[in-house]
Amino acid sequence: MNRLKTLVAAAGLAGLAVTALPIAVAARALPKEIEQYLVGVAKFAPADTAALDAGQVIAKVAPGGVEGEVVAVAAVKIRSPRKQVVAYFGQMVSYVDGEVTKGFGKFSNPPSLADVQGMSLDANDIAHLKSCKPADCDLRVGGAAVTKVRAAVNWNGPDPAGQVNTLLRQTAVDYVAAYLKSGDDALVTYSSSSTPVSLKQQWQALAQGSQYFQQYNPALRDYLAQYPNSKLAGATDILYWVNEQYTGLKPVLSIVHAIVYDAPGQPDRTVIVQKQLYASHYYDGSLALAVAIDAPDGTYLIYANRSRGDLLKGGFGGLKRKLAGDQARKAASQTMETIKTVLEQQRAH
Numbered sequence: 446m447n448r449l450k451t452l453v454a455a456a457g458l459a460g461l462a463v464t465a466l467p468i469a470v471a472a473r474a475l476p477k478e479i480e481q482y483l484v485g486v487a488k489f490a491p492a493d494t495a496a497l498d499a500g501q502v503i504a505k506v507a508p509g510g511v512e513g514e515v516v517a518v519a520a521v522k523i524r525s526p527r528k529q530v531v532a533y534f535g536q537m538v539s540y541v542d543g544e545v546t547k548g549f550g551k552f553s554n555p556p557s558l559a560d561v562q563g564m565s566l567d568a569n570d571i572a573h574l575k576s577c578k579p580a581d582c583d584l585r586v587g588g589a590a591v592t593k594v595r596a597a598v599n600w601n602g603p604d605p606a607g608q609v610n611t612l613l614r615q616t617a618v619d620y621v622a623a624y625l626k627s628g629d630d631a632l633v634t635y636s637s638s639s640t641p642v643s644l645k646q647q648w649q650a651l652a653q654g655s656q657y658f659q660q661y662n663p664a665l666r667d668y669l670a671q672y673p674n675s676k677l678a679g680a681t682d683i684l685y686w687v688n689e690q691y692t693g694l695k696p697v698l699s700i701v702h703a704i705v706y707d708a709p710g711q712p713d714r715t716v717i718v719q720k721q722l723y724a725s726h727y728y729d730g731s732l733a734l735a736v737a738i739d740a741p742d743g744t745y746l747i748y749a750n751r752s753r754g755d756l757l758k759g760g761f762g763g764l765k766r767k768l769a770g771d772q773a774r775k776a777a778s779q780t781m782e783t784i785k786t787v788l789e790q791q792r793a794h
Contacts, residue, residue: 475494497521502781517774523789529791558614558618624684633723644723651732651751687699705717746784
């Protein structure tokens with residue numbers, strides 16, 4: 446089973462100016478606000494929106510506003526109630542298929558080592574970590590992490606991989622605990638290359654660049670920006686880790702803050718946000734959003750993801766940038782198709 450990813454987002458979920466769409470169900474085939482967004486913002490053709498209302502999945506990718514940014518958007522109409530669509534979306538996020546998704550776990554509050562028992566690094570990543578140096582490491586790490594690993598792991602001792610994964614799990618628990626306490630101030634600055642990357646700055650830029658998100662859901666915007674120092678009625682926070690690998694790419698261990706939001710004043714929709722807090726490869730940041738909106742005969746599900754990363758920058762060549770874009774579109778499209786097929790088959794029975 447494929448899932449919406451934070452890379453191609455995650456993470457990820459998915460802008461695409463990430464956006465909480467100003468959608469209201471109208472007495473017409475396709476609500477005007479949805480059509481305006483898909484055609485005016487995401488640049489789908491009118492023929493695409495007609496296909497959407499006929500029950501087909503539509504998906505596309507486009508360059509973002511800066512180098513290294515990719516935008517993915519997908520939409521589908523599902524003949525199933527919104528609550529079932531949202532529930533199944535959540536199941537897909539946590540489904541470990543052993544092919545793309547290798548591991549998944551939720552963090553408790555406060556987080557504990559029990560939350561990350563299944564978390565581990567790929568054997569190739571562990572081997573590479575042995576030769577990592579500050580500002581020269583293929584694995585994304587922050588601060589003094591490289592020095593810490595080199596000092597803590599006895600590479601000539603018994604089970605160095607086990608030592609690395611023990612350190613990894615404790616570091617993940619400490620990182621999430623710091624985020625729950627301090628929010629964006631706790632986000633990592635990747636120092637694995639000659640140019641440090643502040644995840645806090647990346648996240649803020651992704652959020653600020655999402656104009657529709659800013660305009661139509663200011664309460665959710667403010668909650669994300671001020672977390673954990675504000676409350677939001679109708680919002681449920683879920684922090685989780687996921688280990689994924691797509692064909693042709695390295696495995697990516699991610700930590701994600703998801704929010705499921707049922708706004709008290711908007712009973713016809715549910716919004717799901719996926720904010721990437723860490724990724725072991727490729728990503729500088731990812732912000733995804735899914736909106737499920739009541740339709741007269743089911744639910745419209747729209748997914749948007751904006752991601753930044755070194756795979757998308759110059760120096761890798763057009764082939765790898767195309768691969769990232771193709772994976773983003775494919776992941777979004779296949780996930781939408783899976784949700785639609787499964788739920789409509791269940792309804793038929």
